[in-house]
Amino acid sequence: MNARVKDVLGLLARLILGGVLIYAGAVKVGKPLTSQRAVQAYDVLPYDLAGWVGLILPFAEIVLGLLLVLGLFTRLAAAISALLMTIFIVGIAQAWARGLTIDCGCFGGGGQVTAGETAYPQEIARDLGLVLCGAWLWWRPTSIASLDRVLFGASKEN
Numbered sequence: 001m002n003a004r005v006k007d008v009l010g011l012l013a014r015l016i017l018g019g020v021l022i023y024a025g026a027v028k029v030g031k032p033l034t035s036q037r038a039v040q041a042y043d044v045l046p047y048d049l050a051g052w053v054g055l056i057l058p059f060a061e062i063v064l065g066l067l068l069v070l071g072l073f074t075r076l077a078a079a080i081s082a083l084l085m086t087i088f089i090v091g092i093a094q095a096w097a098r099g100l101t102i103d104c105g106c107f108g109g110g111g112q113v114t115a116g117e118t119a120y121p122q123e124i125a126r127d128l129g130l131v132l133c134g135a136w137l138w139w140r141p142t143s144i145a146s147l148d149r150v151l152f153g154a155s156k157e158n
Helices: 003-029 032-041 047-070 074-097 120-139 147-152
Strands: none
Touching (some): 003 032, 003 120, 047 074
16 A cells, blocks of 8 residues: 555544544533433443543543544544543443443433443444544554644654
């Protein structure tokens, strides 16, 4: 695969992962109680800690998304984003394995739902695709239209 194709793939990975993170954070940021309830529904963290995570998570998603879309500190933002998506996968998988019937809260909402409303396999598949975007960007952080390239020059890792 030539460098130009890799640069375009990097741009696509940045825009997909970054765009999803920005959207996910934006739809939750104005609904702090809903975001808290979504994290608390997983019943993994202590209740108060889950509430704090629910408050902080939308802002973290927006910041990571913006860094990725702008192509700034791409390797670090991609690594953190891929780790975050992996945590989401583990959270969804454990909820599924424990028989919880919750909405993942990924794009607003969250909390208890009826058994027929869960979409655990699709949510895990989506997040796995986003992990792959993050892994690609960690492995090869350079791409076209990135501030990293403007500010720090082209990487010698190409």
